Amino acid sequence: MGLAVGAGAAGLAIGGGAGIAGGVALGRARERRTADAVASGDGIHQPGITTPVQDHLHFAAFDMMARTTRDDVASLLQDWTYAANRMMQGLEVSATGAVGGSPEAPPDDTGEALGLPASNLTITFGFGPSLFDERFGLAAQRPAGLERLPAFLGDDLDPERSDGDLCIQACADDPQVAVHAIRNLSRIAFGRARIRWSQLGFGRTSKTTSDQATPRNLFGFKDGTANILADDAAALDENVWVSASEGPAWLAGGSYLVARRIAMLIETWDRVRLSEQDRIVGRDKARGAPLSGGDEFTAPDFAATDGSGTPRIDARSHVRLAHPDQNGGIRILRRGYNFVDGNTDLGRLNAGLFFLSFQRSPDRYITVQRALATDAMAEYIRHVGSGLWAVPPAPAAGQSIGAGLLGA
Template sequence: MPASDDKQTAATPEAAGPGEPGTGTRTPSRRALLGWGGAGLALGAAAAGGTVAALSGGDETATAAASGSAVPFHGAHQAGVATAVQDRLHFAAFDVKTKDRAELVQLLKDWTRAAERMTAGLAVGEGAFGGLPEAPPDDTGEALGLKPSRLTLTIGFGPGLFAKDRFGLEDRRPKGLAELPKFSGDNLDPARSGGDLCVQACADDPQVAVHAIRNLARIGFGKVAVRWSQLGFGKTSSTTPDAQTPRNLFGFKDGTRNIAGTDGAALTKHVWVSENDGPAWLAGGSYLVARRIRMNVETWDRTSLQEQEDIFGRDKGKGAPVGKAKERDEPFLPAMLPTSHVRLAHPTSNGGARMLRRGYSFTDGTDGLGRLDAGLFFLAYQRDVDKGFVPVQRSLARDDLNEYIQHVGSALFAIPPGVRDTDDWWGRALFS
């Protein structure tokens, strides 16, 4: 990270709260009767079964993943951006149903307190059991006994939240939160696009990620509703260049030249919004482009190996650029076809444009014609969308890979800065 104050700071240690295994009996409280109320519950740093270990935003080792460690929730930036990419994803976009600004603010506070607990491996509120039998539990319970699994929860605000006559935020809408232009080949499904809010849950255990989104949706019942969601597996990009580069569903290594979570200079230049970019409430945040990309795997699987390698501009086995020996060798773009994916997406082909990618593969059954509904859920963070995703995507209009893929879902969100401490909450600077 660029400076010491950019590092994620651990939560204040405290004994495990009510509702955690091994805490003994307790007297049911008013909140247990009324449900999750969101009043400031202290965050414990000890999860059931062991002490939570803190990870810095850029660290990723097999030991950390296997241990199920916790990623600190508090910091100058939200976790889940530069954080070492976890193996599983549950992403959800929400429509805000309430028209009451105060009710929306309270929801964001409630979500923040719940996120603090879940990322530390604790149950929401007073837990999934032990309360009054007549009242719903504060937590749904499917993550009881599971480790934190490096869960991160990252929130974003969509353009609709800033619409006139909604919440009084129209004058605070960032210029970068304009609707994305229509790109060549787009076939976007409105039911899988847009949203007023988003929450990205990443973890090494899929049940932990699903549990997090499920509980936030439950807390928001009546105030927000899930517009669409996406499960993802097998990360297709890495923020840790020393780790093995993952492969996408076409079998090619992807994200080799991604921005590293430890590269403070690159993060400052390409990912984090600065105070000079405006507006002030977004400083330390970012912009997220989410795209659901359908991959026609059956057609691809009937394509010759040589053609596949020409399309990507890489050796399928080693991942090396055309004419190079190793995966991380600097590509020699003139050796590639002018329409190859690597050549068109490379920063030198796009005015130096770079993004931090956190994509995941997905398979959502079949399409009714015997074909897999599979592809890439593309997630890219950047400081300026017009200097990041937009020029790259326009360049890719000539990409030979377009014969095998189609963008079918799209959304853009402003990612606020991190929650500094237990008195802070998601979006506080926006609503202040």
């Protein structure tokens, strides 16, 4: 499902979502334009949630500039909507683009994606808790659960790599296409919003369709085996989508996005014996099967014991503590990515997991994360960045993202 997902110049909607459609003022003339819907469909959900997970990510959190107004927020979202719709079709952000305008004026498009296909680009927008403070008159429409995430045991958060008024998740099979999307949306925001922090990701750590192979994270284990899949409508309704009765009308059909930047102590992990790695995770590293037996997709049996009566899956293993059976049946839809951001001052890889999840309410994520307080894996990871955003549904044709909130 989704607003629109480009697949080459033709532009296809994955799962039958409607295209982003709205007006935008771009370029020196600031001409008002209207985008046509890319495809028809149910028009409920943004792309980049149940869309087949792409290979690369560029994620950015934005803050509105000082002295901006509610009208500035609305106009920015209109401009972003139009540009995103074009880029997801493999088009430049405006008709004049990178080279078709006046040679005496800055181009409308930065040009580094010229000649490249859309590469299944999806662009997903979210609204942070801080957008609903006193600046823009939106406090009355803030969902009750949209608060900064609470502190969790073991957090070592960098405030400069956490939170944000707005967020954009750009995913594509070509990293340059994803970077091009964020670069141009940031350029369009000039004078109204600025990037607070951003993150590049590679090597998806989840899957959202049954025909995708389960990927591996930087610890070498298969990740996302039990993720919610796009064709499981019942699970999505139960766990991911906000219902009309759960919050303000503008969020019905949307979701909540959690982002956590998790540093992985790679060099320490690499010195752990294989059997201990398996015990910590609760799965066999080679096949991804639970240590209670079976194959990768066999349900873990937490009551299974070995000949000495010891549980085959350790009580502090990651698989056990995160499993729905231990958390009231809660499931979340994961779309995380690996990252390597150079090295630390100690000469170690600055690497880890950029965890992304979508859930029906923030409480669902909070419950699972608190359950991981005694996770044996905690010795090898550090949560260093964090954020929560409400992800509105797809706009109707002719409207911009967040139209239900801002009336734009």
